[in-house]
Structures are given as structure tokens and as C-alpha cells.
Amino acid sequence: MLGHSASGKSAYAEALVEASSDTRTYLATARAWDDEMRAKIARHAARRGPDWRTVEVPEALADALDDIGPGGAVLLDCATMWLLNVTGDAGGAWQDAADAWIAAATACRSPVTIVSNDVGGGVVPANAMARRFQRDQGLLNQRLAARADRVALVTAGLPQWLKGGP
Incomplete structure (x- = not known):
């Protein structure tokens, strides 16, 4: 599931996973840096409810998968937070780790739904670090889409199927 910030992609992905299995695992990549992020994480957890097993995995996605x-069914939310965690301020190398967890997701014994942000739809960022992150996120999304059976762009909670379909 691709989408911009607050596009409804996570809620849509949760609904797909809930419809597919009674046994659901949520791989959470976000870190609670501040009160705003803690509140967002709490809202997501409350929306999912108690029937999900949550695994906090900010970096080691291949091992978790x-x-x-x-x-069961797996929801990885989200690839963008994972990328931010592994690159940090220095814009570190991420490609080998991404290839490893994408391969693990492909080989996973349960279907995996991945949420990721489309950060390239806006203006070109004003600084080099933000431009590098925007470029890296776009490259990660391309790698994910190439391996995925289905890809949807979610806008205002509505999916536009780019590959495959429901």
C-alpha cells in the first residue's frame, strides 16, 4: 500500500489483512520519538484492537519475517519508518538490508502486506539530506513494487490498483 501522509493507507491495509485471516501479526517499524509520535502509535494500536500480535521491529525486518x-497474515507498517531508522541523519546504506527483508517477505510462509509512503509527489525538498531521503524512498518503493503481486496507491482512503487488484 502506497500513499501520502494521512492518506488512509494503513487503515486500508489493516482492513485487507483482517479480511484475510483471523491470525494477524503487525510488524511495527515506528519509533516513539516524541509525544506526537507516541499518540499516533497509540491511535493505530487502538484501531487494530487486541486481536493483532504486535512485534516492534524498527530495523531487523528480515529476522522478524x-x-x-x-x-496467518502479516502487516508491515511501514517501510518509510524502517528506511528512516536505518539511514538516520547520515543517509546510511540501506540497499542490502532492504533486499534481505524484501526477500524474506517474498519467502514468508504467511502473506505480507506492506505500507509505504509515496514521498515523491510533492515539491523537491530544499536540502540535500531531504532530497536524498526522497530519492531513497522512491527507490525502495520501486524495489517493493517489482516484487509485489499487488500494489495500490491509497488516496483519501480509496485504493487505486497499480498492479494486480483485489
Whole structure:
């Protein structure tokens, strides 16, 4: 699921996963840096409810995906937060780690739905660090889309299927 900030992509992805299985695992990549982020994480958790198993995994996604057994469904939310966690202020290397967790998601014994932000739809950022992150996020999304069976762009809570479909 791709979408801009507050596009409804996470809620849409949650609904898809809920419809597909009674056994659901949520791989949470966000870190609670401040009160605003803690509140957002709490809202997401409350919306999912108690029927989800949540695994906080800000960086080691390949290991977490390897540990998933068959018979359930997985929601990874989100690839953008993972990228921010592994690159940080220095814009560090991320490609090998991304390839590893994308391969693990593809090989996972349960279906995996991935949420990611489309950060390239706005203006070109004014500083080099933000431009590098925008470029890296676009490259990560391209890698994800190339391996995915289905890709949707969610706007205002509505999916536009770019690849595959419901």
C-alpha cells in the first residue's frame, strides 16, 4: 500500500489483512520519538484492537519475517519508518538490508502486506539530506513494487490498483 501522509493507507491495509485471516501479526517499524509520535502509535494500536500480535521491529525486518509461521497474515507498517531508522541523519546504506527483508517477505510462509509512503509527489525538498531521503524512498518503493503481486496507491482512503487488484 502506497500513499501520502494521512492518506488512509494503513487503515486500508489493516482492513485487507483482517479480511484475510483471523491470525494477524503487525510488524511495527515506528519509533516513539516524541509525544506526537507516541499518540499516533497509540491511535493505530487502538484501531487494530487486541486481536493483532504486535512485534516492534524498527530495523531487523528480515529476522522478524523469517520468524513468521504459516497460517496467518502479516502487516508491515511501514517501510518509510524502517528506511528512516536505518539511514538516520547520515543517509546510511540501506540497499542490502532492504533486499534481505524484501526477500524474506517474498519467502514468508504467511502473506505480507506492506505500507509505504509515496514521498515523491510533492515539491523537491530544499536540502540535500531531504532530497536524498526522497530519492531513497522512491527507490525502495520501486524495489517493493517489482516484487509485489499487488500494489495500490491509497488516496483519501480509496485504493487505486497499480498492479494486480483485489
